Amino acid sequence: MAIQLGDDPDHELVIKVRDLVVGFGDRDVIDGFDLDVRRGEILGVVGPSGAGKSVTLRAVIGLLPKKAGTVEVFGLDMDRATDAERLAIERRWGVLFQQGALFSSLTVKQNIEMPMREHTDLSARMMDEVARLKIDLVGLKPEAAELYPAELSGGMIKRAALARALALDPDIVFLDEPTAGLDPIGANAFDRLIMTLKETLGLTVYMVTHDLDSLTTACDRIAALKGGKLLAIGPMSEMVKNDDPWMKDYFRGERARAAGFGANAA
Numbered sequence: 001m002a003i004q005l006g007d008d009p010d011h012e013l014v015i016k017v018r019d020l021v022v023g024f025g026d027r028d029v030i031d032g033f034d035l036d037v038r039r040g041e042i043l044g045v046v047g048p049s050g051a052g053k054s055v056t057l058r059a060v061i062g063l064l065p066k067k068a069g070t071v072e073v074f075g076l077d078m079d080r081a082t083d084a085e086r087l088a089i090e091r092r093w094g095v096l097f098q099q100g101a102l103f104s105s106l107t108v109k110q111n112i113e114m115p116m117r118e119h120t121d122l123s124a125r126m127m128d129e130v131a132r133l134k135i136d137l138v139g140l141k142p143e144a145a146e147l148y149p150a151e152l153s154g155g156m157i158k159r160a161a162l163a164r165a166l167a168l169d170p171d172i173v174f175l176d177e178p179t180a181g182l183d184p185i186g187a188n189a190f191d192r193l194i195m196t197l198k199e200t201l202g203l204t205v206y207m208v209t210h211d212l213d214s215l216t217t218a219c220d221r222i223a224a225l226k227g228g229k230l231l232a233i234g235p236m237s238e239m240v241k242n243d244d245p246w247m248k249d250y251f252r253g254e255r256a257r258a259a260g261f262g263a264n265a266a
């Protein structure tokens, strides 16, 4: 499938969002939002609580209806795509929702096999083999395959949910606050895992996060959302120079200084 090139010819765009409007009833949460996601980058999406980060993610992957605007994925306008094209695109992305959202009545292995059952006609033995590989890929022990979500730690749940998101060998993964609820060591390990997967699998990562450490260590670029629009996008070095009050507070405030960065940019 043709890849649409954006303004910057050095970077292939895998996602191109233009003039996106998403709302509930009369209230528009996202109001004229543009975004480019480049192939192979880890893009961190930040913004005040309630800014619409999760709503944007859900609209991009088609789980929430748009009031207006376009979303192109791999150069294909999702509104103009046939059912078969849409399905083919959906197979090329994996999603890790907040809290992991594993099926509690299924084991880790069965959770990972779920997308394979929906989208492929792999044999049971092949699905088991792929699930085993994904479990290994995300750093879980083989024994975790037979455990139920209630038997897992918070970090294991995130890894199992990531394994499920990777089940169909996607090109893009969408992560909604993947390190929320993890202790700093667990969060750091998860960031490193994402970076390794990006390097080894060439994944493009769209990550909603509040985690300043993740933004600093893992993200190539950061998109800041505020008031339903894209406030700024760029590497951390540009974010810390932005003079919007929320950006100043977030990237140069007390929390940022406590995390050991931003102080020099004030």
Ligand SMILES: Nc1ncnc2c1ncn2[C@@H]1O[C@H](COP(=O)(O)OP(=O)(O)OP(=O)(O)O)[C@@H](O)[C@H]1O
Pocket (backbone or CB within 6 Å): 024, 029, 047, 048, 049, 050, 051, 052, 053, 054, 055, 056
């Ligand atoms: N299904 C829904 N119906 C009505 N309003 C909704 C719905 N989903 C989200 N909203 C509203 O949309 C706004 C944006 O929500 P969203 O979850 O995207 O925020 P967020 O930026 O991800 O916030 P947080 O950082 O706190 O997770 C909020 O005001 C929320 O109440």
